[in-house]
Amino acid sequence: MAKTWFITGTSSGFGKDLAIRLAKQGDVNVVATARRPETLSYLDEFDNGQILKAQLDVTKPEEIKTAVEAAIDKFGAIDVLDNNAGLGYFSTFEEGTDADIKKMFDVNVFGLINVTKEVLPIMRKQDSGIIMGLSSVLGQVGLPSLSYYAGTKFAVEGMYEALQKELSKTNIKVMLIEPSGFRTDWAGRSSNKTSTKLPEVYGDVQAGIDAVGNGDEPGDPKKAAEIIVKTVEKDEELPFRLPLGQASVEGTEAKLKADLAEIEKMHDQAVSADFQD
Numbered sequence: 001m002a003k004t005w006f007i008t009g010t011s012s013g014f015g016k017d018l019a020i021r022l023a024k025q026g027d028v029n030v031v032a033t034a035r036r037p038e039t040l041s042y043l044d045e046f047d048n049g050q051i052l053k054a055q056l057d058v059t060k061p062e063e064i065k066t067a068v069e070a071a072i073d074k075f076g077a078i079d080v081l082d083n084n085a086g087l088g089y090f091s092t093f094e095e096g097t098d099a100d101i102k103k104m105f106d107v108n109v110f111g112l113i114n115v116t117k118e119v120l121p122i123m124r125k126q127d128s129g130i131i132m133g134l135s136s137v138l139g140q141v142g143l144p145s146l147s148y149y150a151g152t153k154f155a156v157e158g159m160y161e162a163l164q165k166e167l168s169k170t171n172i173k174v175m176l177i178e179p180s181g182f183r184t185d186w187a188g189r190s191s192n193k194t195s196t197k198l199p200e201v202y203g204d205v206q207a208g209i210d211a212v213g214n215g216d217e218p219g220d221p222k223k224a225a226e227i228i229v230k231t232v233e234k235d236e237e238l239p240f241r242l243p244l245g246q247a248s249v250e251g252t253e254a255k256l257k258a259d260l261a262e263i264e265k266m267h268d269q270a271v272s273a274d275f276q277d
């Protein structure tokens, strides 16, 4: 039976390129969801009955329910869930606004939680499925100007690491996708930015904010889509973390090596804090 993919945030970027890649393949079902389904007309030329376009704002529980029900009504299963929808927010930690922080956590964290919780019972009944979370290299490494964004992606990483272990008695797998900078709308229209009023302290952080959103990111989202599809096809070898982009894999390698060196120095002292009986 044809596999069914359910993808959030397919109006642009990674979600759109993945939806096109799968739609062109023809032998998989694609549930392409977006806040504004009218943005999904790019799929029409590939539609042979294997595509369902659905309205889904991941911050609206009733839309999550309706879109998931529509997917089951049409295709009878959800085999791969891609929690792709996400926002960015650039600011110093000190000056980040509550409204911007909450807006991003609502989409990147609570949206992902709610979509995952709606689909999980279906996958449990099937006793099969792959749950993917669009994390980021910022889910491994915190960087200046992206403290709150890293907070959302570290949250996703921690939750999915635990979820993967909770599901160890099932045939449901979990995978985190960790891109570095890719040429999508993320750093442009999908990211609010708060400029610093303290350039004497945060001038370097502001320079980082000013440098983003110019469309010169090294990552190609079409190549990412190809790697994601190929990785899912090799189901048996599904990794838990899928880094994408040189800055992702090398940034994570450097961070993990530095963390390991530091933690090894602390080993004996840490153990000494336990009761010794």
Ligand SMILES: NC(=O)c1ccc[n+]([C@@H]2O[C@H](COP(=O)([O-])OP(=O)(O)OC[C@H]3O[C@@H](n4cnc5c(N)ncnc54)[C@H](OP(=O)(O)O)[C@@H]3O)[C@@H](O)[C@H]2O)c1
Pocket (backbone or CB within 6 Å): 008, 009, 010, 011, 012, 013, 014, 015, 034, 035, 036, 039, 056, 057, 058, 059, 084, 085, 086, 087, 088, 107, 111, 134, 135, 136, 137, 178, 179, 180, 181, 182, 183, 184, 185, 186, 187, 189, 190, 217
């Ligand atoms: N591009 C990068 O460098 C990069 C790197 C690492 C991770 N990521 C992650 O990749 C994911 C996809 O982003 P992208 O890079 O492809 O950027 P993008 O082109 O801006 O796409 C973001 C998508 O999320 C959707 N979205 C935003 N809020 C939503 C909501 N409340 N409900 C449903 N959909 C919503 C947007 O839909 P609208 O058209 O309605 O706004 C859009 O389709 C995000 O999770 C992002 O954090 C991106």
